[in-house]
Amino acid sequence: MKPGKMLPWHRQRILLLLGVALLVAAPPLFGYGATPVSPQDARQEFALLSARLRRNPHDVTVLNSLGILYARAGQLNDAIVLWNRALTINPRYIHLYNNLGSALKAQGRVEEAVRVYHAGLAITPSFWIFYNLGLLEKDRGRYREAAQCFRECLRQNPRFEAAAQKLEDLGYVLASQQAGAGIPFKPPTSLENLSLTILERMEGEEGESGEGAAPRPAGAPSDTRRPWRAGGGAELPVTMTVEACAAYLEKMAQGAPTRLVALTFDDGPHPAITPRLLDLLQANGAKGTFFVLGSRAESYPDLLERMAREGHEVGNHSWNHKSLVRQGMAAARADLLRAAATIEAYTNQPCRLVRPPYGHTNAEVREMIHRLGWAHIMWDADSRDWQLSDANQILARTLRKTSPGAVLLFHDIHPGVLRVLPVLLPALRQCGYRFVTVSELIRLQGSRS
Ligand SMILES: [Zn+2]
Structure with missing residues (x-):
């Protein structure tokens, strides 16, 4: 199938419904709530991760990944429970703070989100956390604090142009800054990612190659005199x-x-x-x-x-x-x-x-x-x-x-x-x-x- 083609809509729907039906049939896990409702390859990943968690209930990386699957399926409460549990096991695992803060913010639990972001920053000055805290401060009208966060974010990662754009939006002009359109950061709370991935991959991956379509890497010389004959004469x-x-x-x-x-x-x-x-x-x-x-x-x-x-x-x-x-x-x-x-x-x-x-x-x-x-x-x-x-x-x-x-x-x-x-x-x-x-x-x- 060529990259431009989509599966017929009715087939997409059948596949989605099949995925959901399989999920509903699956037994609930860890007593945290229902299995996340998401399309099929997310379900396989969920099965793999939950099997790992059964083997080692203290695996913080698995708890983190599972929480993201839950959050993307819209089950923020389950995600928050998992991430909180992971934090009690390893409070130095920095990725949890960003995810947890974003989920709390998405639920309107702003004060809790701020506390979580600050707790994360006390461990590592992550530019992601500075950026997300900046967005949160901006949302609640604390512009000076927001600007401070975006500046810190840029200090940690000067290439992060979304933060430069936010600073500009706040009226701060940065010397030597060529801010672009910015990065539409979203906390991991949306199902769109998963459903699109699966459906696109099912129909589209076949287009990822083509006979003869083998451009050189950018910047590579064009006259490398490589033998391009298929097989090069060898069997x-x-x-x-x-x-x-x-x-x-x-x-x-x-x-x-x-x-x-x-x-x-x-x-x-x-x-x-x-x-x-x-x-x-x-x-x-x-x-x-x-x-x-x-x-x-x-x-x-x-x-x-x-x-x-x-x-x-x-x-x-x-x-x-x-x-x-x-x-x-x-x-x-x-x-x-x-x-x-x-x-x-x-x-x-x-x-x-x-x-x-x-x-x-x-x-x-x-x-x-x-x-x-x-x-x-x-x-x-x-x-x-x-x-x-x-x-x-x-x-x-x-x-x-x-x-x-x-x-x-x-x-x-x-x-x-x-x-x-x-x-x-x-x-x-x-x-x-x-x-x-x-x-x-x-x-x-x-x-x-
Ligand atoms: Zn690919």
Whole structure:
């Protein structure tokens, strides 16, 4: 199915109703209230997280993620109970303060929200909390306090232009500030995110690649003289052993002396797959680039922290996998800024790479991304791991387009990547490849030309 097509409305409704019916049939958990009513893949994630919580009722990261699922399904009371419980277990887990404060604010419990934000700031001067406290102070007419919060927010994260915009709105003109449209920050309380993700992914993900559509990373030289013939004259191995794959890769490399490859993983993080993928990369001494969704980053901040800590790069794949082209440029820009701010909050490093969802892009999207000072990144080898269930087929598709300087595309919300990398990584290494992040690839290739 092409990216532009939607499922017929009646099918969307049937799928949604099916999801809801399954939820209603599911037994209630932890005595905190009903299971959150949300579409199906949120339900699977909910099942996975709640099973983890049964194994370890004191897992604060799971309590945090589950609370977000509840809040997005509109069940704020359940979310608040979970986050409060998590705070009694680990009062230093900073993400809880932001989520709890936003939920209390959404319920009109302003004084409680203020107390929660201040308690969080006493632990870590998080720019997110300063920003949200600033919004709250502004809402209740305390403009000086609000301005102070936005200033502190900018001190913590000078790239956070939403705060600069709010300061300007309050009449403070900032020198050297080019504030843009601002980031439409929303507390995690809306169901729209979940329902859109699932329905879009079901119909749209297939459009995320296309034969021959393999633009170079922005800034990469165009004359890398890579063998682009499918197969490079070599025959794919019949049995996908490490040795056979390495021999094939050797032929594809055509004697190139420098062999770099950038592994990229889209659509995560996922609570079960991403940690195993990170283990695999670590075991093979490989660095990769994760193009995450802002909404999923919000649910799994610890996984983003781990990615950054272990030397991986984290790029922006939009807030919730909506096509940037179809959103229109103003909305798409705000969407990317919101995702980038969330990602930077957890990785504590600049997020400068954007991969458009579905690979759906055009000259306007490219220009908008470049104007923000970011790089627009596509891929060379599409593993189709979201579509193919057979590991050998995934491997074959990847191998056919892998040559020095290639950007490889996988998805860390599907298990295929975990079956393929144990063969592919040692094969690449045996063939002399070095695993680099996308930014390193751009830098190194650029310096070669
Ligand atoms: Zn994607």
